[in-house]
Amino acid sequence: MHMSKVRIAVAGASGYAGGEVLRLLLGRDDVEIGALTGGSNAGEKLGVLQPHLVPLADRVLEPTNAETLAGHDVVFLGLPHGQSAAIAEQLGDDVVVIDCGADFRLTDSAEWEKFYGGTHAGSWPYGLPELPGQRAQLAGAKRIAVPGCYPTVSTLTLAPAVQAGLITPDVVVVAASGTSGAGKSLKANLLGSEVMGNVSAYGVGGVHRHTPEITQNLALLTDDDVTVSFTPLLVPMPRGILATCSAPITPGTTAEQAYEAYKGFYADEPFVTVLPQGVWPQTKSVLGSNSVHLQVTVDETAGRLVAVGAVDNLAKGTAGAAVQCMNLALGLPEGTGLTTIGLAP
Numbered sequence: 122m123h124m125s126k127v128r129i130a131v132a133g134a135s136g137y138a139g140g141e142v143l144r145l146l147l148g149r150d151d152v153e154i155g156a157l158t159g160g161s162n163a164g165e166k167l168g169v170l171q172p173h174l175v176p177l178a179d180r181v182l183e184p185t186n187a188e189t190l191a192g193h194d195v196v197f198l199g200l201p202h203g204q205s206a207a208i209a210e211q212l213g214d215d216v217v218v219i220d221c222g223a224d225f226r227l228t229d230s231a232e233w234e235k236f237y238g239g240t241h242a243g244s245w246p247y248g249l250p251e252l253p254g255q256r257a258q259l260a261g262a263k264r265i266a267v268p269g270c271y272p273t274v275s276t277l278t279l280a281p282a283v284q285a286g287l288i289t290p291d292v293v294v295v296a297a298s299g300t301s302g303a304g305k306s307l308k309a310n311l312l313g314s315e316v317m318g319n320v321s322a323y324g325v326g327g328v329h330r331h332t333p334e335i336t337q338n339l340a341l342l343t344d345d346d347v348t349v350s351f352t353p354l355l356v357p358m359p360r361g362i363l364a365t366c367s368a369p370i371t372p373g374t375t376a377e378q379a380y381e382a383y384k385g386f387y388a389d390e391p392f393v394t395v396l397p398q399g400v401w402p403q404t405k406s407v408l409g410s411n412s413v414h415l416q417v418t419v420d421e422t423a424g425r426l427v428a429v430g431a432v433d434n435l436a437k438g439t440a441g442a443a444v445q446c447m448n449l450a451l452g453l454p455e456g457t458g459l460t461t462i463g464l465a466p
């Protein structure tokens with residue numbers, strides 16, 4: 122039977138998130154790529170801005186507005202924070218809008234104002250299908266907020282332990298990210314000479330805006346109060362996040378029990394792999410894929426559970442999740458167009 126193609130548009134097609142959505146969708150014969158829009162680069166050819174997207178080289182970026190984005194089944198927003206709400210409200214309730222930005226992730230307006238400033242636009246179904254109960258919220262959804270990259274990996278690295286009560290949910294997350302997490306626009310501290318051969322911490326002391334998002338996610342899994350100490354590190358690589366997470370272990374819990382809890386929690390998840398015991402996640406193994414790699418153990422001397430997770434910040438951390446959510450929203454097989462296979466060496 123002939124099925125009509127899903128017509129999609131990407132706002133922010135010149136950026137990293139928008140570019141990755143297009144890379145993932147270009148291989149699909151059930152998707153037609155419609156409008157591609159930008160900001161300062163409107164009028165430019167995509168072949169100049171995203172030369173890896175060869176089939177789209179001659180496409181010209183249009184300005185981002187309700188007119189250029191009209192007439193699509195799905196609109197992906199890869200715009201800076203605070204830009205999504207005004208566009209989304211003009212797009213009509215029948216269009217699936219998938220926001221890669223932060224505007225609709227938080228449910229608590231006070232937390233939004235504290236960490237982002239300005240008025241909170243509201244909250245949309247949260248695009249992390251691996252959270253218990255969340256897949257049902259995404260099936261048929263017309264508005265989806267794609268999680269932040271650090272919250273995706275941090276939440277999934279801790280969720281089984283929090284839900285099973287293996288830890289006191291007073292968690293410490295230290296996560297190293299590649300530079301693409303900061304977006305494509307040049308930032309002084311991201312110029313090559315500052316990043317190469319260097320690792321630095323930033324957003325230290327509970328001030329990074331992903332802290333309340335991680336807390337919000339973990340709080341769904343327990344009746345206990347959740348506290349999150351989150352420290353991001355910038356490392357000299359283009360893609361990938363490695364998150365090291367720990368929390369006080371519930372006395373008597375063994376490493377074997379923790380491992381089995383993780384295996385059980387993710388047994389039916391197509392994109393989460395709990396690696397063989399003793400094998401620790403590394404970013405390269407997930408690059409370009411929608412995979413999350415996890416490992417867990419118990420540090421008996423310190424009395425802490427230690428879990429490590431890896432994702433590609435642009436794939437499962439943004440654009441891969443966006444495509445996974447599109448599939449769920451449209452009732453397509455969830456893994457359509459997504460791979461679990463990363464790179465080596």
Ligand SMILES: NC(=O)C1=CN([C@@H]2O[C@H](COP(=O)(O)OP(=O)(O)OC[C@H]3O[C@@H](n4cnc5c(N)ncnc54)[C@H](OP(=O)(O)O)[C@@H]3O)[C@@H](O)[C@H]2O)C=CC1
Pocket residue numbers: 132133134135136137138139158159160161162163185198199200201202204221222223268269270301302303304305306434435438439
């Ligand atoms: N990079 C990552 O790992 C992740 C990113 N995200 C989110 O995705 C969104 C996009 O991030 P990312 O792709 O990294 O950022 P980039 O800086 O790479 O891209 C930003 C895009 O937004 C466009 N843009 C900027 N200002 C305007 C404007 N005023 N009007 C219309 N378009 C505009 C830019 O167009 P132009 O170039 O033409 O100016 C560009 O296409 C952000 O909200 C970010 O938080 C989420 C998770 C992870």
Ligand SMILES: CC(=O)N[C@@H](CCC(=O)OP(=O)(O)O)C(=O)O
Pocket residue numbers: 221222223268269270271298299300301302303304353355
């Ligand atoms: C390395 C780096 O700078 N990373 C970004 C996070 C990117 C991301 O996922 O965040 P949002 O979608 O919430 O912007 C940062 O720390 O601000």
